[in-house]
Amino acid sequence: MSRIQNTFNILKQNNQKALGIFLTAGDPDFETSINIIERLPDNGVDFIEIGMPFSDPMADGPAIQLSSQRALKSGMNLEKCLNLVKKFREKNNYTPIILMGYYNPIYKYGKEDFVTKSIDCGVDGIIIVDLPPEEDDELYNYSEKQGLSFIRLITPTTTKDRLVQVLKKATGFVYYVSITGITGTQAPNVDDVSMNLKKIKSITDIPTIIGFGIRSPEQAYSMASISDGIVIGSAVVDLIKSSSEKGENKKVTIKSCIEFVSKISNRIKHN
Known part of the structure; x- marks a missing residue:
């Protein structure tokens, strides 16, 4: 059984909802990044999404775009991103790790080499935002064949016919994008999200995240109450940005991120 399953x-079994946290690998530097990531599971995080830094993250809002810039400036690349996961696995062999990003760096790295190295380093799944089902031959088919879950994205504008097409090969979990547009710029509407999740659940029984x-404990609670779990990214990335701009030391940066994550976890798991 996979770590995700x-x-x-x-x-x-415990009647709990999943909490996922997104961080860009190497933001603001490798050492701070791995220190935050290593502390997440002990503070209520069930799975971790690690962004693969990219120079042109078109689906991401300003916060995550800037996190990619900081990571790239610090010397982060795809190889180092995979090594970050490998280092995490030295202490943790149970928390699922999902890599999220764009296909260009993977294409340049070589898809076979990327999948092989990802599995060797302990990656459980990937989310590639610019590869729709029509491009399954590009990476999905090879990834799934090798046992690396390729997680599908669903948006509010996805039609019922399109849902059937996208979800028929879904594995791991389904990632529901609760707003239209880029990350971190709007707040989701609970009623709209609930309606769309019902459509998804009518087609698949795979967990939907x-x-x-989602930026606050209350938003986290309301979204978790109608789904199998949530992912928070921009709000955490903004804390790193703020700390970096203030010139705070790494311990302060790590502490602010972990304290925020703990508040979210406590709200959705111990309401």
């Missing part, structure tokens, strides 16, 4: 099975636009 095992995690969601345990959560379901809500991401984009």
Whole structure:
């Protein structure tokens, strides 16, 4: 059984919702990044999404775009991103790790080499925002064949016919993008999200996670109450940005991120 399946099975047995946190690999530097990531599981995080820094992240809002810039400036690249996961696995062999990003760096790296190295380093799944089902031959088919889950994205504008097409090969979990547009710029509407999740659940029984636009404990609670879990990204990335701009030391940066994550976890798991 995969780490993803095992995690969601345990959560379901305990009647709990999943909490995922997104961070860009190497933001603001490798050492701070791995220190934050290593502390997440002990503070209520069930799975971790790690962004692969890219110079042109078109689906991301200003916060995550800037995090990519900071990471690239610090010397981060795809190889170092995979090594970050490998280092995390030295201490943690149970928390699912999902890599999220764009296809260009993977294409340049070589898709076979990327999938092989990802599995060797302990990656459980990938989310590639610019590869729709029509491009499954590009990476999805090879990834799934090798046992690396390719997680599907669903948006509010996805039609019912399109849902069927996208979800028929879904594995791991379904990532529901709760807003239209780029990350971190709007807040999701609970009624709209609930209606669309019902459509998804009528087609697949794979866990559905809500991401984009969740920035507070209350928003986290309301979104988790209608889904199998949530992902928070921009709000955490903004804390790193703020700390960096203030010139705070790494311990302060790490502390502010972990304290925020703990508040979110406590709200959705111990309401």
